[in-house]
Amino acid sequence: GPSGRNVHDLLELAITTAGAAGTMLIDKRPADLRVAHTKSSPTDVVTEMDQAAERLIIDRIRASRPADAFLGEESGAAAGASGVRWIIDPIDGTVNYLYGLPDWAVSIAAEVDGEVVAGVVAVPTRGELYTAARGEGAYLVRRDGSTEKLQCNAGVPLERALIATGFGYSAQRRAHQAEVLLGVLPRVRDIRRAGSAAVDLCSVAAGRVDGYFERGPHEWDIAAGGLIVREAGGSIGGLNGRPASVEMTISAGPGLYEALHDLLVPLSPERD
Numbered sequence: 001g002p003s004g005r006n007v008h009d010l011l012e013l014a015i016t017t018a019g020a021a022g023t024m025l026i027d028k029r030p031a032d033l034r035v036a037h038t039k040s041s042p043t044d045v046v047t048e049m050d051q052a053a054e055r056l057i058i059d060r061i062r063a064s065r066p067a068d069a070f071l072g073e074e075s076g077a078a079a080g081a082s083g084v085r086w087i088i089d090p091i092d093g094t095v096n097y098l099y100g101l102p103d104w105a106v107s108i109a110a111e112v113d114g115e116v117v118a119g120v121v122a123v124p125t126r127g128e129l130y131t132a133a134r135g136e137g138a139y140l141v142r143r144d145g146s147t148e149k150l151q152c153n154a155g156v157p158l159e160r161a162l163i164a165t166g167f168g169y170s171a172q173r174r175a176h177q178a179e180v181l182l183g184v185l186p187r188v189r190d191i192r193r194a195g196s197a198a199v200d201l202c203s204v205a206a207g208r209v210d211g212y213f214e215r216g217p218h219e220w221d222i223a224a225g226g227l228i229v230r231e232a233g234g235s236i237g238g239l240n241g242r243p244a245s246v247e248m249t250i251s252a253g254p255g256l257y258e259a260l261h262d263l264l265v266p267l268s269p270e271r272d
């Protein structure tokens with residue numbers, strides 16, 4: 001039933017909900033968004049779109065599953081009794097959304113008893129939907145319905161690796177991120193900063209980049225993408241065996257993951 005823990009039911013609901021949010025975000029995006037935003041106050045039109053999308057997502061899920069818990073970037077935590085928790089980033093890559101750049105995503109993950117079992121990252125401007133169910137692989141479904149099973153690149157040496165990264169928004173964190181980057185850049189093929197952690201993780205899963213690291217991502221940035229990467233044969237984690245977190249999130253296929261981790265450990269400052 002609708003309050004059950006069936007992974008396929010959870011994944012299906014995440015897919016339809018992310019699709020609805022993506023359509024709304026494209027249809028309702030004001031044409032002059034960037035100009036309006038530049039002129040406006042802290043409670044601005046971008047924030048309104050983030051909040052509207054999160055409301056749409058939570059309302060839709062709650063309508064069929066009233067006992068579930070939620071963690072959303074915009075609304076925070078809401079408790080529930082079902083053992084299912086939804087982790088939501090309504091727009092991951094807000095700055096891209098603001099500027100009309102294509103790489104932003106709706107990210108929805110479903111957890112059962114604290115473990116992510118289903119994840120969806122929708123990239124509406126590209127007509128791409130990335131999905132994963134635990135133990136069942138990761139897939140890219142295109143607008144035309146064509147589906148591709150995802151597989152991370154394996155065995156890429158560090159010096160030939162294309163590495164995605166991101167920068168959080170606090171100035172202090174950025175100073176530390178720049179320090180880490182100084183140590184990484186000379187050691188890899190090149191760096192990409194797409195502007196969405198969820199898209200970065202899907203790019204690792206699809207083999208479009210070889211790896212990803214970032215100091216600063218939150219749970220909602222990486223919950224769905226993390227499952228997608230693992231189901232594509234890759235790893236995601238933090239420093240010295242700790243889980244992926246604000247401190248550091250590292251993701252790559254086998255071989256490169258260990259090399260990237262070992263490069264990052266001595267570069268990483270103790271705290272932000």
Ligand code: IPD
Binds near residue numbers: 094166167195214
């Ligand atoms: C941000 C994006 C960005 C990453 C930041 C995130 P937001 O999320 O994922 O790529 O570098 O750490 O905060 O604010 O656009 O949802």
Ligand code: CA
Binds near residue numbers: 089092093197220221
């Ligand atoms: Ca985000």
Ligand code: CA
Binds near residue numbers: 089090091092093
């Ligand atoms: Ca966001």
Ligand code: CA
Binds near residue numbers: 073094
């Ligand atoms: Ca944000």
